[in-house]
Amino acid sequence: DHEFSDATEPHGAGFLVGKISGIRPSQEPGDGDRWQVAISQYARIDMPDLWDHGRNPVRYTSLAELGIDPAALAWEPMSQGTTVQAPAGASAATGAPVGALTIAEAKKALAATFGVKPDAIEITIRG
Incomplete structure (x- = not known):
């Protein structure tokens, strides 16, 4: 909630x-x-x-x-297909180490950052 x-x-x-x-x-x-x-x-x-x-x-x-x-x-x-491994290193925003996250987690975090709902976030992954 x-x-x-x-x-x-x-x-x-x-x-x-x-x-x-x-x-x-x-x-x-x-x-x-x-x-x-x-x-x-x-x-x-x-x-x-x-x-x-x-x-x-x-x-x-x-x-x-x-x-x-x-x-x-x-x-x-x-499903292994919905989990992505973020690049090694540190987050540009926080300087904290980054790790694996799901698309849903990424959408929620980006939504919080930009003050929108998660369904307003679109993520494209190119291999």
Whole structure:
């Protein structure tokens, strides 16, 4: 529920379950002891009011606690085509190191920079 979000799901609803494929220390500047959780597969769900209103909208729990049968889910592999590796070096804007990001993340960041909505951003990649 953020002005720069392009989410279409109702606020507070559970919409995705992911299969964790690994964890690694965050490479983002200033993240300290934060970790990034990678997922290899995901399944869409529709569970209203699942968010517990904690600080982080991600919820770590068991599927049994949520009443979800993983065998009944339509699992999809994470698309590798939507993640791009930014060039090595530093960001011209902040001087901070840059890393991998998705098109959606890039659109949100650019939208915040220019004061527009993410759907107003178009990105073209030439190989």
